[in-house]
Amino acid sequence: MSESVVLPALGESVTEGTVTRWLKKVGDSVAVDEPLVEVSTDKVDTEIPSPVAGVIEQILVQEDETVQVGAVLVIISGGSGAAAAPAAPVVAEPVAAPVAAPAAPPVAAPVAPMVSTPMIYTPAAPVTPVVPVAAPVAAPVAPPVTASPVVPTAPVASPAAPVTAGTDAGYVTPLVRKLAQDSGVDLTRVVGSGVGGRIRKEDVLSATSGTSSSISTSAPHVPAPVSAQRGTSEPMSRLRKVLAERAVASMVSSAQLTTVVEVDVTKIAEMRKAVQPAFQAATGTKLNFLPFFFLATAEALRSHPKLNASIEGEMINYHPTENISFAVDTERGLLTPVIRDAATLNLAQIAAQIADLASRTRENKLKPDEMMGGTFTLTNTGSRGALFDTPVVFLPQVAILGTGIVQKRPVVITAADGQESIAIRSMVYLALSYDHRLIDGADASRFLVDVKARLESANFQANLGI
The missing domain is CATH 3.30.559.10 (Chloramphenicol acetyltransferase-like domain)
Structure with a gap:
């Protein structure tokens, strides 16, 4: 059985967080309370521990993406690492509902021959991947189901573009902002390499090395001349x-x-x-x-x-x-x-x-x-x-x-x-x-x-x- 790990509330009035670094990748095993991902908010930078043990099945939020509290970050499978490859995104605690009318056209061609039962969606999050009710689909058929129909149906199944499309490329996480301040880097002069042009930690570190090299090439300090009186004695005038x-x-x-x-x-x-x-x-x-x-x-x-x-x-x-x-x-x-x-x-x-x-x-x-x-x-x-x-x-x-x-x-x-x-x-x-x-x-x-x-x-x- 798969479990979804969501972004928890990290403080009063905190409504969103930015993934700054994944500590695990797809296929890695994770234990209960083992650090899973680093998240930055306006009030705190912290590590999110895994609430369950299992294998990383799918990472839904990429580094430098900002999501709301409660959004699903990652799906962890309770099986072995081998099960992670063919498995389709699964929603924890799904609630059955009839397939919505607008969703029928994209999935009609590839899914019609194999799906005759209602689809399952997460009610509060439209970005949650959709899966067929009949989970035990034959192995040869499973890859087409995950590769073609699910990607267009679920907005998150693509490389998270819909999530970041509405975010502000000028937003800088507190972690990155503090690193820039400590390093003396002017963020207005840094070109971000993250999604949507977001400035990442690596961009600041790169700018820091550039600043250091420019400082090292500046004119060297010329010490003041040493007085000839140093270490001597003389009578008062x-x-x-x-x-x-x-x-x-x-x-x-x-x-x-x-x-x-x-x-x-x-x-x-x-x-x-x-x-x-x-x-x-x-x-x-x-x-x-x-x-x-x-x-x-x-x-x-x-x-x-x-x-x-x-x-x-x-x-x-x-x-x-x-x-x-x-x-x-x-x-x-x-x-x-x-x-x-x-x-x-x-x-x-x-x-x-x-x-x-x-x-x-x-x-x-x-x-x-x-x-x-x-x-x-x-x-x-x-x-x-x-x-x-x-x-x-x-x-x-x-x-x-x-x-x-x-x-x-x-x-x-x-x-x-x-x-x-x-x-x-x-x-x-x-x-x-x-x-x-x-x-x-x-x-x-x-x-x-x-x-x-x-x-x-x-x-x-x-x-x-x-």
Whole structure:
């Protein structure tokens, strides 16, 4: 006796499944609970075990085909493997019914001489193969019955074309989709070799090997050169000793912490792009973001004198001018030349002084007084690609502002009418380290908010100086 194995319900709301791989073929023996077929659904990829023992008589659903829950996947015969060859598709638990009128013409010629009794169909599944009631047909007659009449009568007896004809060739099983994601394969560029153009696991694996070969032929990684200092020892330079002593003394003698804000400098970026040709023609200097940070900081220091002060014993000295030091990276170490009275300068003057002082600092041509008298410090860690850092305050100053790299990224913005949207904006982090002996967190936040507002307004047309 033959048994039909159907696609079971594999989870709540799961209505269909895709056969991804048959673990047995026609003629193979199978035991109870032995894995029979791999099936993939939107929620699970699993193996379907055989509910009965026997021999695989007929596989009704091919690999990469999608069928509904309850559809017959395979027919298993309880006999030996030899019985599988001549047997016609048999329906488990058949229900007798008269032959339907439309089905009579296709089977009339070959079946009429041998069938005088009603045909048997599966009532709920029109795709179930039809067989004559008289099962014990003589051996010479059986092959014509299975070869000719049954194939045209039952839609499934053909190579499952009617089942896949209504499926979507663009459907990709979860198993194949996950494999593609793990392998970095773009499924829109993969041509499926499955039925109806469906993408199979083998197609993804083939694309993966193609991707791997293309990667392997790309330019090889060139390692960074190994420093000659590696594995050596050397005494500290005088400058390094001074920096080390001052850094330690500052950290020991002051209570330092850092507050960070994020600033949208898109308008400044647009302004720079618009005025760059005229600015360079007038000054011979390229306009970057640093002069804007300088001017906004200097103006805010006028309103927040605590950050432009110093502590001497039990006295607080509020400085009358904004003399801003800025960090310059040199081969000898970090040096900080000073731009004096920065709040009184325009962008062209600040840009010119930055370029001049930075160049002479690297060439070791600065005068001693050009690195003295700073009341506040700016350090542009973004020039080396840093997002932000927590800079160290060097006494006798009480604050230092670090500017990170300007990056474009998606940001939620609010229009004048209150509508929110996501847009690509030029963003930067400003990190303010300060001495908590004098400056409270609220003081630092108020200062940063003023700097942020000045930069985001980008109202610098009157300050260009060209």
